[in-house]
Amino acid sequence: MATAAEEEANRPFAGLSDVSISEDIPVEGDISVPVGPSARRDDEFSTLDEPVKETVLRDLRAVGKKFVHVLYPKRSTALLRDWDLWGPLLLCVTLALLLQGGAADSDYQGGPQFAEVFVIVWFGSIIITINSKLLGGTISFFQSLCVLGYCILPLTVAMAVCRIVLVAGSGSVSFAVRLVVVTASFGWSTFASTAFLADSQPANRKALVVYPVFLFYFVIGWMVLTFSPSQ
Amino acid sequence: MSAGSGNKNTEPWGSFDDNLIQGSGSAVIDMENMDDTSGSSFEDMGELHQRMKEEEEVTEEAAATEDHEDGEFLGMKGLKGQLGRQVADEVWQAGKRQASRAFNLYANIDILRPYFDVEPVQVRSRLMESMIPVRMINFPQKIAGELYGPLMLVFTLVAILLHGMKTSDTIIREGTLMGTAIGTCFGYWLGVSSFIYFLAYLVNAQITMLQMLSLLGYGLFGHCVVLLVSYNIHFHFLFYVLWLLCGGLSTLRMVAALLSRTVGQTPRLLLCGTLSVLHMLFLLYLHFAYHKIVEGLLDSLEGPNMVPMQRVARDVPELTINATVRSLVPLLRAH
Numbered sequence: 001m002a003t004a005a006e007e008e009a010n011r012p013f014a015g016l017s018d019v020s021i022s023e024d025i026p027v028e029g030d031i032s033v034p035v036g037p038s039a040r041r042d043d044e045f046s047t048l049d050e051p052v053k054e055t056v057l058r059d060l061r062a063v064g065k066k067f068v069h070v071l072y073p074k075r076s077t078a079l080l081r082d083w084d085l086w087g088p089l090l091l092c093v094t095l096a097l098l099l100q101g102g103a104a105d106s107d108y109q110g111g112p113q114f115a116e117v118f119v120i121v122w123f124g125s126i127i128i129t130i131n132s133k134l135l136g137g138t139i140s141f142f143q144s145l146c147v148l149g150y151c152i153l154p155l156t157v158a159m160a161v162c163r164i165v166l167v168a169g170s171g172s173v174s175f176a177v178r179l180v181v182v183t184a185s186f187g188w189s190t191f192a193s194t195a196f197l198a199d200s201q202p203a204n205r206k207a208l209v210v211y212p213v214f215l216f217y218f219v220i221g222w223m224v225l226t227f228s229p230s231q
Numbered sequence: 232m233s234a235g236s237g238n239k240n241t242e243p244w245g246s247f248d249d250n251l252i253q254g255s256g257s258a259v260i261d262m263e264n265m266d267d268t269s270g271s272s273f274e275d276m277g278e279l280h281q282r283m284k285e286e287e288e289v290t291e292e293a294a295a296t297e298d299h300e301d302g303e304f305l306g307m308k309g310l311k312g313q314l315g316r317q318v319a320d321e322v323w324q325a326g327k328r329q330a331s332r333a334f335n336l337y338a339n340i341d342i343l344r345p346y347f348d349v350e351p352v353q354v355r356s357r358l359m360e361s362m363i364p365v366r367m368i369n370f371p372q373k374i375a376g377e378l379y380g381p382l383m384l385v386f387t388l389v390a391i392l393l394h395g396m397k398t399s400d401t402i403i404r405e406g407t408l409m410g411t412a413i414g415t416c417f418g419y420w421l422g423v424s425s426f427i428y429f430l431a432y433l434v435n436a437q438i439t440m441l442q443m444l445s446l447l448g449y450g451l452f453g454h455c456v457v458l459l460v461s462y463n464i465h466f467h468f469l470f471y472v473l474w475l476l477c478g479g480l481s482t483l484r485m486v487a488a489l490l491s492r493t494v495g496q497t498p499r500l501l502l503c504g505t506l507s508v509l510h511m512l513f514l515l516y517l518h519f520a521y522h523k524i525v526e527g528l529l530d531s532l533e534g535p536n537m538v539p540m541q542r543v544a545r546d547v548p549e550l551t552i553n554a555t556v557r558s559l560v561p562l563l564r565a566h
Contacts, residue, residue: 116409127386130340134347135379207351211383219390226397 088149139200151193158185186221346378361449364483381448395462434498453481
C-alpha cells in the first residue's frame, strides 16, 4: 500500500524521468510551433493584408447599419458607441451634389454652391456640438458630429425626391408636394437626432440643446425646399 | 577605505549616510546595521564600485563622442551618444510642451461654460423682457450676463436673413449668401457691442463687455420678429409700423439699461444716441438691402385678383410708352 501510494505520488512526475538533457543528444524538432491564441489575435487586428474589397465592404456595412438606426430612431447607443464620420461625409457630398445647379442667370449665385453646403453642415454641426458641451453634455465631440451628420439622411432623401418631382413640373402642386416632403423629413431628422442626443443632457436643459438642432435642420431643409433647377 | 567619495557629513550629529553606505574609515562590518534594508556594507561597496565604473564608462563615451565630433557631427554613434540623447530629450520636451499648450487651448472652452449656465425658463423670460423697457434709471439695472440667448438669436437672425434673401433673389456679387448673412449678423453683434463698450469705457459707464454683448444680443429679438413678419407679408406700411414699435421698444429697453449705468448728461446722450441710431438703422438696412420687393414679379404672379392699392406700373416698355403717349395726347390736344 505504501509503495502504491508512493507510486501514485511519483506518477505526476513520472514523465520527467524520461527527460534527459545531455550534451551529446542534439535537440530535435520543429521550434516554429504556432503559439496558439496570440497569433490569431494578431491576425484579427492587423487588417493591412486583407483585400481592399473586404475593407470597403466592412466600412459600408457599418455605415449601412447606422443608416438603419437613423431611419428607425429609438434610444440606442449603437450610433454613439462606434461612431464614424464616413456616413456624414457621404451624405454631405450627396446633398451638395444634388443641390448643385440651382436656378440662376449667372452660375455663381442662386443655388447654394458645393462649398456652401459643406461649410453649413460641418460648421453647423461643430457649433451645435460645442453648444451642447458647454451646456453640460456628456457626449464626446466626434460622437455628436457623427449623430448630427447621420441624421441628415432624411433630408438627403427628401432632396432626391424633390429633384424627381421637379422633373415632372414646377407648379404649385409640385411646391405643395415638396413642402410636405421636406417638412416631414425635417421633423424626422430633428426627432432622430434628439433621440440620440437627448440622453446626454440634464433633463431640464433638453430644450436648450434641441433648439440649435432645429435651426440647423431648418436651414438645410430651407435650402432643399427652395431649390429650383436651372432652365 | 572610504571609496574615494567625499565626506558628506553635514549634520553635527553625523548624517545617516556615513557608516551605512560609504563605510568610511573602517574595514570592520558594522553588525548593528546588518538588518538594514540597504544590505551589507560589502554590497554597498560593490554598488559604489559599479557606480564608479559606470561613470567612467560614460565619461569614456563622452570623450569618444567628442573625439568623433571633430570628424563628423553625429557620426555613427550619433543617436546613441550623449549628444543624440540630449537632442532626443529636447525634441520630446518641445513636443510635450506643444501638446499641453494645445490641450489648454482646447480646454479653454470651459472658460465660456458659466455663461451658458441657463434654464429654458430664464431664456424665455429674458426674451420677453427684452421688449419691455424698465423706467428705473436712477439705479443700475440688472443685466444678465449670459451668452446662450444672444448666440441663438444671432443664428436665428442669420436663418431669417437667408430666408429673406432667397425669396427676393438677392444678387450677391462677391461671396455667398450664407457668408454674407453670417458676416452681417455676427459683425453687427460683435462690432457694435465692442464699439458701445469702448464708448462706455470712455465715458466711464458701469457696464462690462459681457453685459453689453448680452444686452445687444437680446435686443436682436425685436429685429428677428420684425424681419420674420415683413419678409413674408410684403406691406411697406406694416414694416414701418413694426419698425417703430418693436425696434423702438427693444431700443428703449437697451437705452434705459445704459442710462441707469451712466452719469452725466453728455455721456448719456452720446452713448444712448449712438446705440439707438445704430440699432434702428440696422433694422432698416436688413429690410431694404436683403429683401428687394420685386413688385413686377408679384404682379405677374397674382394676376387680376390683386387689391387695387397694390397695383404698380409694370415694367413692360411698350405698355408704359403706350400708356404715357395715350395720356399725353389728350393733354397736348387740350392745350
